[in-house]
Amino acid sequence: MPSINSVTVKAPASAAWKLIGDEFVAVDRWMAAIPRAEAIEGPALPGAPAKGRNSYLVQKFAPMYQEEVLTKFDPEAMTICVDVxxxxxxxxxxxxxxxxxxxxxxxxxxxxxxxxxxxxTPKWFAKPMRRMLTNSMDAGFIRSLEEIQHFVETGQPHPRKVEKIKSEAALAA
Structure with a gap:
């Protein structure tokens, strides 16, 4: 059973879609956990900005990164599906x-x-834990929705993202 979370954004749907769909690769502009992202080379779905993106996680989790391949890109329905x-x-x-x-x-x-x-998507040995693993991702999905909401409504990164930028810079120094 999937995790489902929603947020209301005080902006036109086109503004939220621009960030989520049209600017899909630039997730590092607004998501606190992602300091760097880049397009995945290769053929993209019709209308999609790229095949997908590689999202590099904050230094706490380095060198782990997420390979995010778009499996659906539908501007009419303002929907994307991603296999991570x-x-x-x-x-x-x-x-x-x-x-x-x-x-x-x-x-x-x-x-x-x-x-x-x-x-x-659990590894073979964790398949019985799928529901628990999905539930554990809820907090991250909720944070991402808050960060989308803040960025679309204000044009600025969420304070959590601003703080992560500062802490990443301090770690790099």
Missing amino acids: TLHHGPKAMPMKGYTSTVTVRAINDVTCEVTWIGEA
Whole structure:
């Protein structure tokens, strides 16, 4: 059973879709856990900005990164589906990745709803733990929705992202 979370954004659906869909690769502009992202080379789905992205995690989790391949890109329905594979994580980590679907729905001309649906993809030995692993990802999906909401409404990164930028710079110094 997937995790389903939503947030109401005080902005037109087109503004949220621009960030989530059109600017898919630039997740490092607004997501606190991602200081760097780059496009994955190769053929993209029709209308998609790239085949996917590699999202590099904060130094606390380095050298782990997420390979995020778009499996659906539908500007009409304002929906993306992503198959995420975690690379360079601890061998005992029970997840090999997860799947996500993010949808933007207009409520009216100046308000929309962003919904994030995700489900863990466990390694073979953790398949009985799929539900527990999916539930454990809820907090991350909720944080991401808050960060989308803040960025779309204000044009600025969430304070959590600003703090991560400062702490990453301090670690690098």
